[in-house]
Amino acid sequence: MKSTERLIAIYDDMARLERQGASSGSLCSVAKNIVQLTGAGITVEVLNSPMMPLCSSNEVSRALLDLEVTLGEGPCTAALHSEIAVDQPDLSTPMGHELMAYAPMALAIGVQAVFGFPVRIGVVQFGALGFYRDRPGALSESQRSDGYLMASVVGRTVLAMQSGADSGTLSVELRNLTLFEFSVHQASGIVAVQGAMSIKDALISLRMHAHASEISLAELSARVIARRVRFDAKDRTWTERTLEQ
Amino acid sequence: MKSSARQPGWRYADLGPREEGEFLVVRESLVVATLVELADNLVDNFDVIDILTMLSRRSVEAIDVDAAGVMLALPGGELQFVASSSESMKVLELFQIQSNEGPCVDCFTSGAAVVNQSLVVPDDRWPRFTPRAVDLGFRSVHCLPMRLRGRTLGALNLFRARTGGVSSEDIVVAQGLADIATIAILQHQTSQTAQRINDQLNFALNSRIIIEQAKGMVSQAAQCDMDAAFAQLRAHARNHNYRLTDVATMIVTGTVAITELDHPPTRKNSQ
Numbered sequence A: 001m002k003s004t005e006r007l008i009a010i011y012d013d014m015a016r017l018e019r020q021g022a023s024s025g026s027l028c029s030v031a032k033n034i035v036q037l038t039g040a041g042i043t044v045e046v047l048n049s050p051m052m053p054l055c056s057s058n059e060v061s062r063a064l065l066d067l068e069v070t071l072g073e074g075p076c077t078a079a080l081h082s083e084i085a086v087d088q089p090d091l092s093t094p095m096g097h098e099l100m101a102y103a104p105m106a107l108a109i110g111v112q113a114v115f116g117f118p119v120r121i122g123v124v125q126f127g128a129l130g131f132y133r134d135r136p137g138a139l140s141e142s143q144r145s146d147g148y149l150m151a152s153v154v155g156r157t158v159l160a161m162q163s164g165a166d167s168g169t170l171s172v173e174l175r176n177l178t179l180f181e182f183s184v185h186q187a188s189g190i191v192a193v194q195g196a197m198s199i200k201d202a203l204i205s206l207r208m209h210a211h212a213s214e215i216s217l218a219e220l221s222a223r224v225i226a227r228r229v230r231f232d233a234k235d236r237t238w239t240e241r242t243l244e245q
Numbered sequence B: 001m002k003s004s005a006r007q008p009g010w011r012y013a014d015l016g017p018r019e020e021g022e023f024l025v026v027r028e029s030l031v032v033a034t035l036v037e038l039a040d041n042l043v044d045n046f047d048v049i050d051i052l053t054m055l056s057r058r059s060v061e062a063i064d065v066d067a068a069g070v071m072l073a074l075p076g077g078e079l080q081f082v083a084s085s086s087e088s089m090k091v092l093e094l095f096q097i098q099s100n101e102g103p104c105v106d107c108f109t110s111g112a113a114v115v116n117q118s119l120v121v122p123d124d125r126w127p128r129f130t131p132r133a134v135d136l137g138f139r140s141v142h143c144l145p146m147r148l149r150g151r152t153l154g155a156l157n158l159f160r161a162r163t164g165g166v167s168s169e170d171i172v173v174a175q176g177l178a179d180i181a182t183i184a185i186l187q188h189q190t191s192q193t194a195q196r197i198n199d200q201l202n203f204a205l206n207s208r209i210i211i212e213q214a215k216g217m218v219s220q221a222a223q224c225d226m227d228a229a230f231a232q233l234r235a236h237a238r239n240h241n242y243r244l245t246d247v248a249t250m251i252v253t254g255t256v257a258i259t260e261l262d263h264p265p266t267r268k269n270s271q
Helices: A001-017 A027-033 A057-071 A075-082 A102-108 A141-162 A172-177 A183-194 A199-212 A217-225 B003-008 B028-043 B049-061 B089-096 B103-110 B127-137 B170-220 B226-239 B244-253
Strands: A039-044 A052-056 A086-088 A113-123 A124-133 A227-232 A238-242 B065-074 B077-082 B114-118 B138-148 B151-160
Touching: A001 A027, A001 A141, A001 B049, A027 A052, A027 A124, A027 A141, A027 B138, A039 A057, A039 A075, A039 A141, A052 A057, A052 A172, A057 A124, A057 A199, A057 A217, A057 B049, A075 A113, A075 A124, A113 A141, A113 B170, A124 A141, A124 A199, A141 A172, A141 B103, A141 B170, A183 A199, A183 B170, A183 B244, A217 A227, B003 B077, B049 B065, B049 B077, B049 B151, B049 B170, B065 B089, B065 B103, B065 B114, B065 B226, B065 B244, B077 B089, B077 B103, B077 B151, B089 B127, B089 B151, B103 B114, B103 B138, B103 B151, B103 B170, B151 B170, B170 B226, B170 B244, B226 B244
Parallel strands: none
Antiparallel strands: A039 A052, A039 A124, A086 A113, A113 A124, A227 A238, B065 B077, B065 B151, B114 B138, B138 B151
């Protein structure tokens, strides 16, 4: 059966990278190799929270995940919401309005096409697997079925890493092998107090400001935590201090 | 296909027929939601035995051995035969008698490869296993651990009828096949506990998120660094017999004001 062969090819690539010493990018590199695209990234859906980037195969896919978290739009977000694979084979003429902000910023870093696959395990909605390509073009049929297969493998692989961890804690493997970034949540806490607003509103404000200042949410969060940027409750504005003050 | 390119929103997956009858062709409206499920079921229901059998056969084709099989550890640690390159009863028996004794047990217990073991009778190491293997015409045995990041799940067992060892290149190939089998099994096991682990992962991530949010709030309100903010949350949790996550939740939801938090025991030179 062809799919069994493909699955073995996926496991083979996973085992190969594992022998070379697993890193946070390994799983995404396998996805990229199998589906034959330029880069891949994985996100996890967390209840009542923005999706969390889990890993990426290279710098550009990392930047795409940051972009997606900052803007709240992109292939992973779309795949999560649609529950089926979605594609934008040519970002210079994006379909629909969902990528208004995302498309030009992705193009600016050399991304021409993006694809998203929902990651599910049975009834469990786990997250999404996103791909990009540095030239435009739709996926072939075999790339698409490989994408679906890879998406199924991805969720199980991540859950296998978490199995055995104590309740309420992340497994050591996941802590070591993922990009999980919590600084945005610290920053939300800070801004909530600065602006006397809810955590949720603080996160929205952070996102909007990151977008307006053309920096990633992660970068803005770092500046907020370093108290280089603060939200002023009185006139509802952001102020940036120089390092020397 | 092209006509859909102007439709608003994301273009959904192409739903054309698949090669070799894969991904059933159903009416498009139905297919949409089904494709994800199909791929998922494929991984899920995939006969893990099917994959392991295929890998056992590949071992025999790819390297210089005459029989191969996969042994998996049961929860108690006893090894159970699960798949083989041959359905010959004699060969199967060889795997079966290794549940408590034999090279696979040694390999599983140590987590290390046991290779190029000549089979000569009598044998002190494996008094039951070796005579039977020799009877069946095998001259050497090899076991590669099925191991991933410190966990050993079982072993790939190889038998050779001719005398002499297998090459180190062959051992590398065999270990590669054992590694694939390991991942296949872990994938399969995870399918069955996905819901529980996913809930647990979500809980863990949420706990972390809420603690980080509370740390941010405390650090801003009390004008302290993140470590001090964390210490304060923890001190309050300890004093009141709460879990850290509970205290963080109280802060984030405003049930407890930051000013009401207990302070950590004062250290020397600090107030």
